[in-house]
């Protein structure tokens with residue numbers, strides 16, 4: 001019974017709420033608070049599922065990271081809110097320019113086109129963050145966590161958060177995707193990321209070639225640097241599949257996750273974590289050596 005339950009967790013608790021959220025917004029686009037409500041609800045569902053069906057029981061307890069990760073979630077959601085506000089302001093000026101107007105299409109067409117484009121931007125920045133030294137140092141905070149659980153989804157340097165979203169926002173602006181659809185895309189990504197990092201024992205079978213879920217994303221957080229150069233997809237693992245960056249999955253991933261050079265980055269304060277890339281870039285030897 002548990003085995004079957006594992007296969008319905010993602011469709012029922014992640015995809016269905018996202019579909020309900022888009023349906024509600026499609027019929028009443030003035031309900032700006034709805035995506036936030038769905039995000040909070042998804043988080044509560046993930047918290048319950050992590051207790052009921054954890055992938056690793058040791059990861060259900062705080063390792064001194066909980067308060068810090070709550071800072072990260074507020075920091076990154078603030079960045080998303082500012083980005084959405086700027087997008088809305090800029091959108092009102094673009095009508096005077098000779099640019100495509102995807103906003104003329106149906107709501108749902110804009111949503112799917114926009115989601116694919118935005119997600120590819122996330123894939124692209126994530127991929128080059130593993131091959132470009134200065135980007136890696138901004139991204140390392142995300143990899144510093146020594147357990148993978150739902151709040152790990154937002155453990156990111158604020159500057160890296162800005163960089164990750166920029167290609168997607170620029171492309172959606174050029175194509176003319178409506179601001180309200182962009183809001184839906186932001187929350188779709190954030191709800192999915194909760195499940196991508198959730199410490200929940202769930203499976204997707206062959207659909208792991210389409211969706212980048214926890215089952216495959218845990219491989220990306222392995223401690224050995226050489227083992228984690230792949231599985232970059234945010235929502236869709238399709239990009240990894242098409243562009244040859246899928247990691248080989250040998251049985252179950254190791255539960256030893258984090259950075260492969262001893263570092264106190266995992267538990268240092270929020271402000272220190274934001275200074276760390278600039279202070280450490282020249283001295284963090286093992287990763288620099290691996291990347292030469």
Ligand SMILES: [Zn+2]
Nearest residue numbers: 126139143220
């Ligand atoms: Zn990464």
